[in-house]
Amino acid sequence: MSKDVFPELIDRRRRQGLGVAMAVVAGGLFAPLAGLATPSVAESGGQKVLRYALRAAETGFDPAPLSDLYSRIITSHLFEGLYTYDHLARPPVIKPLTADGMPEASADFKVFTIKLKPGIFFADDPAFKGGKRELVAEDFIYAFKRFADPANKAPSWSDLEELNIVGLNEARDEAIASHKPFDYDKVLPGFRALDRHTLRIELKESRPRLIESLADSSLRGAVAREVVEFYGDQIAAHPVGTGPFILANWRRSSLITLARNPAYRERFYDAQPAADDAEGQALLARFKGRRLPMIDRVEVAIIEEPQPRWLSFLNQEYDFIERVPEEYISQAMPAGKVAANLAKHGVQGYRSQAPDIVISVYNMEDPVVGGYTPERIALRRAMNLAMDIRAEIDIVRRGQGYTAQSPFIPNTSGYDPKFKSEMGDYDPARSKALLDLYGYLDRDGDGWREQPDGSPLRVWRASQTDQLSRALDERWQRDMKAIGIRAEIRPAQWPENLRAVQAGSLMMWWLGISAAQYDGQSTLGLYYGPQAGSGNYARFKNEQFDALYRKALVLPDGPEREALFVQAKRIAVAYAPYKIHLHRYITDMARPWIVGYRRPVFWNDWWQYVDVDDSQRKT
Known part of the structure; x- marks a missing residue:
């Protein structure tokens, strides 16, 4: 890291209420410094406290208007x-x-x-x-x-x-x-x-x-x-539920503090892990019968930039890092194992297959990239074929994912790892041929294509300002330039982009979608006409697809329903209202005093199931 980065980083960390001391060690790794450990039990008033940082800001804690993951992590505990x-x-x-x-x-x-x-x-x-x-x-x-x-x-x-x-x-x-x-x-x-x-x-x-x-x-x-x-x-700002925690303090987009709900009923740790699940059985043996929640307070900061979020964990300002930034995965868990400098301090790593997809949204009502005529479908397909998802995974995401072939999410019904489609192809030659065939030509020889009617072809994509987004945007612009399409990035805060895509005011945007249940039909809501403006971010409308969707709703799980899912996949690929990029791997890390963590699959609540063992802090 060049030294001119430090003043900006330090100022940002001060504004976010973070410590500013740091050290550079050989190989560019940042090592924990003495004196920066999370406050002791005495300093915390004898309470067991979990501290970590989310990668994006919350939007609020009233369940009705929510859709973002980060707010729902909080409400699931309230x-x-x-x-x-x-x-x-x-x-x-x-x-x-x-x-x-x-x-x-x-x-x-x-x-x-x-x-x-x-x-x-x-x-x-x-x-x-x-x-x-x-x-x-x-x-x-x-x-x-x-x-x-x-x-x-x-x-x-x-x-x-x-x-x-x-x-x-x-x-x-x-x-x-x-x-x-x-x-x-x-x-x-x-x-x-x-x-x-x-x-x-x-x-x-x-x-x-x-x-x-x-x-x-x-x-x-x-x-x-x-x-x-x-x-x-x-x-x-005043959520009141029956959950294990209550909202104790909230500084919007900065710090969220939840405290043990003193009125919470007697509820005890119990579960049914599979008989051959050694990890699950060990957790059950250790905690069975313990009253929930086992900790007293949770302090959640908002640190959108990957670097300071990673540094805060290394410097023990936080006990847990949810989703290690892709940029630092080789420093955190090289070859899938906790790095030696972290392992000697007892840091635990948890790598799992995320039940999610990363997608690019095309606004089907946009006059340039939207529509159902052959040339508009060809434009979207061409742009999709030009996106080098393998490079996105290997270079930008440091191998933390694998190419997706359909909108169905791993760990849900309808997902078939053997299914292959054009959605998983990278083929710039075929992309250019499609554009040529449907009249997207460079008529004036300036290196940029025009629309079939001769008007300029310019596309833009909404994005965020964090480091990962910038790297992904640069690669996307490079891919579009390679096929002769001018591509612009318009950054904003994530909650602003979410509101804008729901309002239909964006041309394109990329985001991740996580499953909230086993039923894969929920993902098909991305394409279901009546959900345009809510779950259907592309505002896609197709009567054949909608009929399949409605029929699948009433059928029990089984071969007939799975056959409908296959038809739905094919329609989704053919009209291309989205580019389905990839499914991600998630790596979480915890200090040794955070005991009992296991990443949820679909659900968002887990704080009540972990303990803080302060005797381990000396490590």
Whole structure:
């Protein structure tokens, strides 16, 4: 590193509340310095504290308007859904959380009855006027209604909409048509409380996998109506749930502190790892019967730049680094093993196959890259074929991924590692031939192609300002230049780009999509017409695809449904509203005093399952 980088880095770390001391050692590695360790137990008031940093800023903590992963990591620890995933079971297994047992389902999977455990209470809050507030069935009904309320502009409404709960979609339509506030007092025929602790859900169509939609505390957790009404438009800063933690402090885009919920019920560590899962069995043996959560506080900083985030972990300012930046993977875990200089300090490394995809979005309503005519499809296909994904993986991402062939995500239904398609091809010659064939020519000899009508061909992609994004943008511009297309980058903050893509105001953007459940159909929502503007970032609309999507919703898992998924893949590849880049590997690292960590598969909550052993800090 050149010395002129240090003043900027130090100033940024001061603004982010980080320490500034550092040292350069042989080979360019940054080593921990004496005196920079995380505060001791005494300095923390005798509390067990987990400290780490997220790579992107949160947007708020009200579940209804959320879609970003980083906010949902926080809300999953504040709120609780009806069901959750077994922390140690692999493959994943759903189990009750606030529900008292699994749902009772009708034979046609249209009616579900769910009992709640009595004696669960929300965290204490002024909204309850000094009283204890028990969780009741109406709290889940109210929470679901908030997603249907048009005023909340909930990005994940489409997921609930397609469940077809009797009366819920109609209630939303009525609010939109009448231009009146959503009627929260109206009793829905398909979503009722039979008594204080019993829910009855009735659907218009069969939904064999309904329980997967209920096993997401980050979005589908219970919300108390009086809290929302008490805080009004400030509700995003005042989340109150039944979860193991409460929000203790929040400095937007800087520091989020969660503390143990003193009102949390007696809940104990238990799980069902597979019999041959040595790691899972060892964790169960160590922690079974321990009361949750096992730690007292979690402090989460926001450090968007990879370098200071990596340095903060090396300097022991943080105990854990979630997703080691690709730029430093060879320093962290060369050849898949923890580097010797870290291993001698007891650092643990966790490498796993992420249930995700990285994609580029084309706005199908954009006048240049959108549309369904042959020349527009050819342009998108040509741009896709020109992207050297292997180089992106090997050079920019340091080998932390593998080329994707379809939108289906590893560890979900519909994913087939043997499936191959044009989406995984890098072929600049074929790309140029497509452009030539459909009239994207360099008519004036300046090295840049024009559109078929002779107007300039200029494309732009939204991005972020962090180091990884800049490296990816440079490579993308290089790939586009190689086929004669002018390509511009327009950077903004990640939350701004998310809002813009949902509004349809971006031409292109790249982002990662993570699975939240086993059912691969959720990924197909990227292409489903009715989800345009929410999960369908490309605003793609195709009647044949939509028909396949709806048919797959009602079928049980099996060969017939898998055949529909194959057809859907082919349509997705043919129209190319997205470029599917890759699936990622994730590497997390923890100091030896963080005990019990195991990366979740689909879910976001794990803090309650780890312990802090301060006797290990001396290492």
